[in-house]
Amino acid sequence: MTKLIGYIGTYTKGESKGVYSFTLDTEASQLGDVKAVAELDNPTYVNVSNDNKTLYAVVKEGNEGGVASYTINTQTGELSKVNSQVSEGASPCHVSVNSENRQVVTANYHKGTIESYLVDEDGTVNPAVSNMEHTGKGPHERQEKPHTHFSGFTPDEKYVIAVDLGIDKVITYKNENGKLEEAHSLLVKAGSGPRHITFHPNGKFAYVMTELSNEVITLSYNAETGIFTELQYIPTIPADFTDNSQGSAIHISSDGRFVYAGNRGHDSIAVFSVNQENGELTFVEYTSTEGNWPRDFVLDPSESFIVASNQESSNLVLFSRDKETGKLTLIQSDVSVPEPVCVKFLNV
Numbered sequence: 001m002t003k004l005i006g007y008i009g010t011y012t013k014g015e016s017k018g019v020y021s022f023t024l025d026t027e028a029s030q031l032g033d034v035k036a037v038a039e040l041d042n043p044t045y046v047n048v049s050n051d052n053k054t055l056y057a058v059v060k061e062g063n064e065g066g067v068a069s070y071t072i073n074t075q076t077g078e079l080s081k082v083n084s085q086v087s088e089g090a091s092p093c094h095v096s097v098n099s100e101n102r103q104v105v106t107a108n109y110h111k112g113t114i115e116s117y118l119v120d121e122d123g124t125v126n127p128a129v130s131n132m133e134h135t136g137k138g139p140h141e142r143q144e145k146p147h148t149h150f151s152g153f154t155p156d157e158k159y160v161i162a163v164d165l166g167i168d169k170v171i172t173y174k175n176e177n178g179k180l181e182e183a184h185s186l187l188v189k190a191g192s193g194p195r196h197i198t199f200h201p202n203g204k205f206a207y208v209m210t211e212l213s214n215e216v217i218t219l220s221y222n223a224e225t226g227i228f229t230e231l232q233y234i235p236t237i238p239a240d241f242t243d244n245s246q247g248s249a250i251h252i253s254s255d256g257r258f259v260y261a262g263n264r265g266h267d268s269i270a271v272f273s274v275n276q277e278n279g280e281l282t283f284v285e286y287t288s289t290e291g292n293w294p295r296d297f298v299l300d301p302s303e304s305f306i307v308a309s310n311q312e313s314s315n316l317v318l319f320s321r322d323k324e325t326g327k328l329t330l331i332q333s334d335v336s337v338p339e340p341v342c343v344k345f346l347n348v
Contacts, residue, residue: 002026004300005077007037008309008316009046009057009342016338019043019057019070021077022316024300024307024345031307031318031335038070038079044341045094048072049101052346054123056104058092059084065091066115067106069123074346082123094196096152103178105151105160112146114162118178130180136167140191140212143167149195149211155203159183159226165193165211170219172226186228188217195247201256205279209236209250209261216250216261216272218279232280236261236270249296253303258284258326260306264293269308269319271326284326290333291315295341301348305331309340316340 004024010016019038024031043057052074059068066086070079090110097104097119104117104125116130134146147166153175154161160180162171168188173180188194193212199221200206206228208217218232237245245265252259252274259272259281267289272281289297291310298307299321306328308317316335319328 004345004348005074006298006307006343006345007046007048007055008337008340009043010337011044011311011339011341012041014338019046019055019079020337022335022337024305024318026300026302026304029305029318029320029331031316031332034335034337037077038081040068042091043068045092046342046344047095047097048344048346049097050099050347051101054082054097054101055079056095056097058095058106059086060091061086064088065108067092067095067104067117067125069119069125071123072346083125085117085125085127094150098153098157105153107148107151107162109147109149109165112148112164112166114148114151114160114180116160116178116180129178132162132173132180132182134162134164134167134169134171138166138168138191138193140193142212143191143193150197152197154223154226155199156223158223161197163194163197163208165195168192168194170194170197170208170228172228174226183226186219186230188230189213189233192217196250198250198252198259200252200274200279201254207250207252207259207281209247211247214245214247214263216259216281218281220279231278234272234281234283237263237266237268238286241266248294251297251299253299253326260297262294262297262308264295267292267294269294269297269306269328271328273326287319287328290317290330296343298343298345300345307343309337309343311339311341314338314340316343
């Protein structure tokens, strides 16, 4: 039997205690063993280091917010707190860790900032070495100021990328010993509200999910300069769907053949095939997430499955994934987790 361990970041406005773990039995094709493994406020986004030694969670502590670090027991999934770094104001909404587990970056939606922290060998997070504050606004009513929704590393980790929903920008920062300096910014379609980005494994293309316009933006990427160029906009919901829908997560298969995009409101995952020559996407299908407000989803390490988290209906959903067509088939939708936001697996 093969059981993979995963983690769920949640909102703790209701019944949730904090970070939960779960297992995916790949032989039985079943999710289970949901349990609280770290009690903290609003750990809405989590990330796991490549070596599986450390889990990082965004955290709220009283009137302060920041990032918390936990040592992972890879046998049981249990977490042990190492430390946290917080500052006055709202907590971040996203956290990424570099491949060597020596730098963490967070994005703060409410402050419109990204923060960079250096990490000790044992996972201790040091005080922020960079705090980059965005300026501006956009035409949409939710774009009254900057709202940074993502920060993460380029494939070679030479740059850190910030995606700002409030100012319709994808910003490239030079990354030297954790210190950030703006190198380039791409202004995308006004009012689109870019939210998350994922890179093609070849490093030449990237895909941005927009929250407000429900589209994927295909970009070319120059790894030397850190410059992005727009190639394509493609909708993630049907043209005749007029109810409220907001883009959520975006992920790509490790072979670079399929991009998956989450829709909250339409409550679906849109599947796209990738043209390997020019990076452009072609729509394949929509798959219902069997719940309300799919905030995130993740491909398991074998990429034979996808696990989605429905925030408003408080359930995890398991799909099998056809690696040749990219299509998803529902397996299980009755796994209860309070207000799930983010889903991550331990690396295999």
